[in-house]
Amino acid sequence: MTIPSGSTQVFRLNTDETQDEALRIAAAAIRRGELVAFPTETVYGLGADALNAAAVERIFSAKGRPADNPLIVHIADIEQVSPLVCSIPAIFYPLAAAFWPGPLTLIMPKSAAVPDVTTGGLDTVAIRLPSHPVAQALIRVAQTPIAAPSANRSGRPSPTLAQHVLADLQGRVAVVLDGGAAGVGVESTVLDLTTSVPTILRPGGVTWEDLAAVIGDVQLDTRVSDINTAADLPVRSPGMKYRHYAPLAPAVLIEGEAPFVWEKMLQSLQVDQPQHPGLLITEEGYDWFTRQPLPERCEFVLMGKRYRPDTIAAGLYAALRRLDELQVDRIYMEGIAPQGMGLAVMNRMRRAAGGLIVQAEG
């Protein structure tokens, strides 16, 4: 089924016949140098032919993305790596065997085949083989690697549903492939293979613990571990320096163990006395709050289970968009333990809070 939507064609991928037709139209758009938004297992991507500089430039203007922020090149087959790089480090092979297809992006020295616009002028290229069948099929039918950032306007939360893509990019993208909810909910892990010890530039769908189990030594870029003091360090992943995932209302992140984290949230509410607060909270936190005396007009947006960070990752970006829709005037976010998928979740929440972080002492 096609739903015309401004100059954007939207396809709901329900049945096999519509899927084939939609993929053919979307792949033709990619080949013509146009933009196609498509589902991946992490978030929706805004794709263009990675080897066509003019097409890639359209991604930057559609998103309002700074030109020095490089894109991830998506492939459907491991054979597509070698034309994109000038050398493959030995550590690539065990990583690809363990985590591809999947939410892991690997950075390697780029070949001349990759236009400079795609890599934001860097001499390295970020490559990922997504596991989502629609992403894989689109790349195969288009017969070219597809450069794709998350399909949001720059500075907005990444889209995990086609409706998020349309809210941000209606009329700016030729085709949207609606494949339902993206599963993981946060972006891929970006791992730099050009450093002597592989370096996580962005935590994501593959955890640090998973990587360490396969390759042993893995380090976390300083910018990831501490967003407050890292502002003056040279930037290795240009995306990390831009304001990101910023809700409309000022937000504070409260970190600490339960129940202290909830007590601190309640105490902050009582001190600040906002007119219309929004609480981004776990199910356990919500249970706790329902037993407390609460200010009027307090909105709760639930984000998953406190000790299941994968459930929080899946709902986090939709929850941030929901807080904007509710037009709250101040946001209080419940922090969780930065372990496993919790590291990626906390990285996104710290950035959403713009560094405004409070520690609950227990």
Ligand code: TXA
């Ligand atoms: O899960 C994902 O990775 C999604 C889906 C669509 O695949 N894509 C995504 O792309 O999140 P984007 O553009 O929103 O984030 C890419 C990140 C940015 O932080 C960028 O700076 C970094 O990867 N990056 C890309 N190429 C790089 C390079 N050559 N060196 C260092 N960082 C790079």
Ligand code: MG
């Ligand atoms: Mg993004």
